[in-house]
Amino acid sequence: MKHPLPLIWRMIPEKYYLMGSHCATCKNDFFPFRQICPNCRRLGKVSEKRMPTTGTVYSFTEVSAPPSGFEFEVPYPLAIIELDNKVKILAQIIDAPMEKIRIGSRVQMRFRRVGDDDEESAISYGYKFALIEDAASSAKTDKPAKTPKPTVSKG
Amino acid sequence: MRSVSIIGGGLSKFGERWDKSFRDLVVEAGTAAVIDAGIEGREIQAIYGGCMSSGRLVGQEHVGALFADFLGLNPIPATRCEAACASGGVALRAGYLAVASGMYDVVAVGGVEKMTDFDSADVAIALGGAGDMEHELFFGATFPALYALMARRHMLEYGTTEEMMASCSVKNHKNAVHNPYAQYHNEITIEDVMNSGYIASPLKLLDCSPITDGAAAVILCASEKAKKFRKDPVEIIASSQASDTISLSNRHCMTELHATKVAAADAYRRANLKPSDIDVAEVHDCFSIAEIMAIEDLGFFDKGKGGPASLEGLTALNSEISINTSGGLKATGHPVGATGIKQAVEIMWQLQGKADKRQVKDAEIGMTHNVGGSGATAVVNIYKRL
Numbered sequence A: 001m002k003h004p005l006p007l008i009w010r011m012i013p014e015k016y017y018l019m020g021s022h023c024a025t026c027k028n029d030f031f032p033f034r035q036i037c038p039n040c041r042r043l044g045k046v047s048e049k050r051m052p053t054t055g056t057v058y059s060f061t062e063v064s065a066p067p068s069g070f071e072f073e074v075p076y077p078l079a080i081i082e083l084d085n086k087v088k089i090l091a092q093i094i095d096a097p098m099e100k101i102r103i104g105s106r107v108q109m110r111f112r113r114v115g116d117d118d119e120e121s122a123i124s125y126g127y128k129f130a131l132i133e134d135a136a137s138s139a140k141t142d143k144p145a146k147t148p149k150p151t152v153s154k155g
Numbered sequence B: 001m002r003s004v005s006i007i008g009g010g011l012s013k014f015g016e017r018w019d020k021s022f023r024d025l026v027v028e029a030g031t032a033a034v035i036d037a038g039i040e041g042r043e044i045q046a047i048y049g050g051c052m053s054s055g056r057l058v059g060q061e062h063v064g065a066l067f068a069d070f071l072g073l074n075p076i077p078a079t080r081c082e083a084a085c086a087s088g089g090v091a092l093r094a095g096y097l098a099v100a101s102g103m104y105d106v107v108a109v110g111g112v113e114k115m116t117d118f119d120s121a122d123v124a125i126a127l128g129g130a131g132d133m134e135h136e137l138f139f140g141a142t143f144p145a146l147y148a149l150m151a152r153r154h155m156l157e158y159g160t161t162e163e164m165m166a167s168c169s170v171k172n173h174k175n176a177v178h179n180p181y182a183q184y185h186n187e188i189t190i191e192d193v194m195n196s197g198y199i200a201s202p203l204k205l206l207d208c209s210p211i212t213d214g215a216a217a218v219i220l221c222a223s224e225k226a227k228k229f230r231k232d233p234v235e236i237i238a239s240s241q242a243s244d245t246i247s248l249s250n251r252h253c254m255t256e257l258h259a260t261k262v263a264a265a266d267a268y269r270r271a272n273l274k275p276s277d278i279d280v281a282e283v284h285d286c287f288s289i290a291e292i293m294a295i296e297d298l299g300f301f302d303k304g305k306g307g308p309a310s311l312e313g314l315t316a317l318n319s320e321i322s323i324n325t326s327g328g329l330k331a332t333g334h335p336v337g338a339t340g341i342k343q344a345v346e347i348m349w350q351l352q353g354k355a356d357k358r359q360v361k362d363a364e365i366g367m368t369h370n371v372g373g374s375g376a377t378a379v380v381n382i383y384k385r386l
C-alpha cells in the first residue's frame, strides 16, 4: 500500500515513539493520540504522552491472507498488546515462531520497516513488538525508550 | 414519528456476476423491489443508497445520483450512505427516518457492492478501510485478522472452540441451499471448515464470508398508506443504531460488540419486546465468531453460551431461534453495501410466509442486525406484519 510522504512524516511521533495522549482530569492514557478525552470532553486536559514500550500479549493471530503490500511477509503474527499502562495497541510480533506466542507473553517495542511499499514511494517505519524473557528483564526497560535509531531491518 | 412499513423488496442474484456491472446490479434489485411493491416510479419521492467501496473498487463515486439515474427516477433527491459493511443498514435507517419524520410517504432504499472483478489483496485493502487505516491496516491487519483477535479472546474467556465456530458456517450453508439468490448452494461439514486452511488463525477460509457481487432494495411507505399498495406490508417497529471506537484495540471488551448491545437495547425498548419474542433473525456473520458474538449480544443466549448453542443446533431453522435463514453473509454472500438491505428482504419474506423451504413456522417477529467494520457501527431493526 502506498503511503503519501506527508502522512508518513505526520505520523513520526506516533509510529516512532508511541506518542499518545494523557488526560490530566481523568488520569487516563490514550493511543493513538486523541485531542478530545472521550471521558471528560471539554473538561479534559489533554497533553502528549509517550506510551510505555513494554506490555503483554492480549490476543494474537497469524495472518495468512495479506492485504496488498504484505504479500512477501506472510504468514506474519499480529497481536493486540496491552501496554504496561493498560492501553491496548495493535502491532506485529517479530522474530518469534508462532508456537512461542501466548496470551500473556511479555513483549517490548522494536522499530522496524512496515509493509513493502513500491519502489517509488517513501519507506514506512513504525513499531513492532518482540517477545522478551520475563518480568525481571522487562522491569529494567519499562521506561519510555530513548529516541530509537531508524535501523532498517525488515521484520 | 410515523410508523413505517416495507411494501416491497427485491434482490439481485448474489455471487460472481462477471456479466453484470455495478449499475446493472442496482437495476436488477431495484426493479424487483418496485415490481414487488406494485408501485409506479413516479410515486417514489426519494432514494437512499448504501455502498461502501465503489470508489476504491470500481472507481465510481456519487452513486446516489447514479442509482436515481439508472432506475429512471431523476430528479428526486438521491443520497449515498456509507458505514462500511453496515452501509445498507444505515441507508435503510435513513429512509426509515425520512418517512417516519413525515417528509416523504414513499422512498426507495438500495444497497450494492461490486467486488469480484478485483484481486483479493486489493479487496482486503478496500475492506481494511472499515477499520482504522492508520493503526490497523497500516500494520497489515486484515478484517479476518481483527475478528481472529476477537475469536482468540472468546476462546480464552469462554472456552469457545473452532468446531463451535465452524458449526455456524455449516448451518448457514444448509439454509442457503433453499435460497435461490444465494452465492452457494452446497452443504458443508464441520470437517470441511476445519480443513479449509487458515486465513488468520483461528479463522479458516470457511469461517469467512466470501467476496460477492450483489444488490438489494426495499420500498418504504408510511404505514397509514401501506395497505393501498399491498395486503401484507411488514412494519419496521424499531430501528436503532450505535457507534463504537473505529479501532478494535481501543475497546474495553473484545468478546462482544458494544455497539450491537447498545442498538439492541434501544430497539427492544422502542418495540417493547424482549429477545425471546424474536422468531427469526438475520445477524451479521461476516465471520463465524461474529455470529456467535451476535446471538449473545442480541440477548438470544447468555454471554459465552453462543458457541455451545450453535454446535447444539439451537440456531438452526425452526429450532429455538432461527438465525440466518437466508444463509447469512457466509453462504448468501456479502456484497458489503447490499447486506443490510438483503437482511430486511429476507425478514420481509419470512413474515409474509414466502420463504419457501427455509420458512420459519408462524414467524411473527423478525430482526436484522448489520455491523460496520469490527463493530464501530451497528444497526438493529425489529419487524412485524402490519
Ligand SMILES: [Zn+2]
Pocket: A023, A024, A025, A026, A027, A028, A037, A038, A039, A040, A041, A044, A045
Ligand atoms: Zn479525561
